[in-house]
Amino acid sequence: MTNATVIAAPDYKDPRHAYQRPRDAATLILIDRSKRKPKVLMGRRHAGHKFMPGVFVFPGGRVDPADREMVAAGMLDPVVETRLMARTQRPTLQRARAMALAAVRETYEETGLMLGSRDYGAPEAPADGPWAAFAEHGVFPVLETLHYVARAITPPGRSRRFDTRFFAADVEDVAHRTDPNIGPDSELVELVWVDLDKAASLEAPWITHVILADVKARIDAGFSPFLPVPFYHELHGKRLREEIA
Numbered sequence: 001m002t003n004a005t006v007i008a009a010p011d012y013k014d015p016r017h018a019y020q021r022p023r024d025a026a027t028l029i030l031i032d033r034s035k036r037k038p039k040v041l042m043g044r045r046h047a048g049h050k051f052m053p054g055v056f057v058f059p060g061g062r063v064d065p066a067d068r069e070m071v072a073a074g075m076l077d078p079v080v081e082t083r084l085m086a087r088t089q090r091p092t093l094q095r096a097r098a099m100a101l102a103a104v105r106e107t108y109e110e111t112g113l114m115l116g117s118r119d120y121g122a123p124e125a126p127a128d129g130p131w132a133a134f135a136e137h138g139v140f141p142v143l144e145t146l147h148y149v150a151r152a153i154t155p156p157g158r159s160r161r162f163d164t165r166f167f168a169a170d171v172e173d174v175a176h177r178t179d180p181n182i183g184p185d186s187e188l189v190e191l192v193w194v195d196l197d198k199a200a201s202l203e204a205p206w207i208t209h210v211i212l213a214d215v216k217a218r219i220d221a222g223f224s225p226f227l228p229v230p231f232y233h234e235l236h237g238k239r240l241r242e243e244i245a
Contacts, residue, residue, distance in 0.1 A: 007232075009155075009239040010206050022153050024095070025162040026103035027060030029149065029215060030113065032171045037195040038219055040212070041171075042202065043110060043188035056192075056204040058211075059110040060164065063102040066127035068094055070101050073120050074144040079225050083148055083244045084165060087231065097143065103167045104141045105130055110188050112178040115169055116141040139175045147225055149218060150211050152232040155239065166211055168218075207232060 030041040042056045076084070076097060084099060085091030104115045109130050116139040126135040134141060150166035182188045194202065196216040200209060214230050221227060228243035 004240050004242045006238050007241050019156055020158075020161045022161040022163040024063040024099060024102075025061060025164040026063060026099045026106065027058045027164055027166045028103040028107040028115070028146075029058050029166060029168040029211075030107065030111075030115075030171050030174070031168055031215075031219070032193060033219070034171075037197070038216075039193045039195045040199060040215070041111065041113075041191065041193055042199065042204075043182065043192075044190040046184075046187060046189050054203070055208075056199075056202040057208055058166070059107040059188075060103060061106040061109075062162070063098050064105070064129070066129050066131055067098040067101040067105060070105075070127040070131045070141065071123050071125070072097070072101060073117060073140040073142045076100055076143045076146070077225055080146065080148040083229050086244050099165050100143050100146050100167060101141060103146070103165070108133065108178075110181060111191060112180040113174045114139045114141075114176040114178070115145075115173050116175045118175050133178070137176045137178075142173070145169055145173045147223070148229055150214055150230050150232070151244070152207050152211070153234070155234040168215060 032039045040058070042058060044056050045053060075081070081093065081096055084096035088095075108114050114134060114137060116134065118138050120140040122135045122138040123140050124135075126132050147168040148165065149168045151164065152166070153163045154161040180191055182191055196212060196219075199212050210232065218227055228245045231242045231244050233240055
């Protein structure tokens with residue numbers, strides 16, 4: 001870790017919430033770079049949610065047990081693998097892999113987009129739940145195309161806390177599309193492709209805007225997998241931005 005910087009951030013702490021251990025979570029930022037201005041896919045959360053109601057976010061959610069069991073084609077890039085395990089208690093390759101697969105699964109559940117490949121045939125004996133749909137459509141989730149672009153831990157004093165790893169992938173890596181799970185009875189009520197400049201004006205959590213700026217800077221710098229990964233967390237009451245190099 002290098003270059004720890006104290007940053008200004010909104011204070012949403014509520015003393016009514018006891019300390020909670022952050023849960024592993026993952027998010028996938030799909031990027032369309034087919035035009036001059038890159039676009040990212042974002043969804044608006046249902047206004048009835050207790051956690052982050054009505055705001056735009058990237059597809060994502062908690063790591064499920066099935067994500068540790070699901071088969072995948074290829075391996076994580078060694079740089080991604082190493083960085084996912086940095087500054088993590090009880091790091092294992094299985095845990096790092098599960099985080100990446102959680103991002104792929106959550107993206108499918110919320111947007112209908114399956115990231116992967118048809119070149120390997122259908123996965124045999126897929127894990128339970130949404131992963132069965134990948135086998136049904138002959139899509140093998142692929143890990144080596146995922147970029148690890150950021151990490152953020154929800155500060156204490158929130159109703160829910162997550163240790164979220166942000167991945168990014170090109171929309172060309174989508175192997176199959178189904179109808180998105182959006183609407184008044186779903187977690188997301190709207191999906192939009194928005195260029196990075198306009199995304200800054202969306203109603204979104206503070207950390208989402210920060211990550212958007214990081215992704216834009218990463219693209220402008222050539223989107224190399226060797227660029228450092230920003231890590232946002234709180235220590236002794238101070239919000240910090242560090243870099244995983």
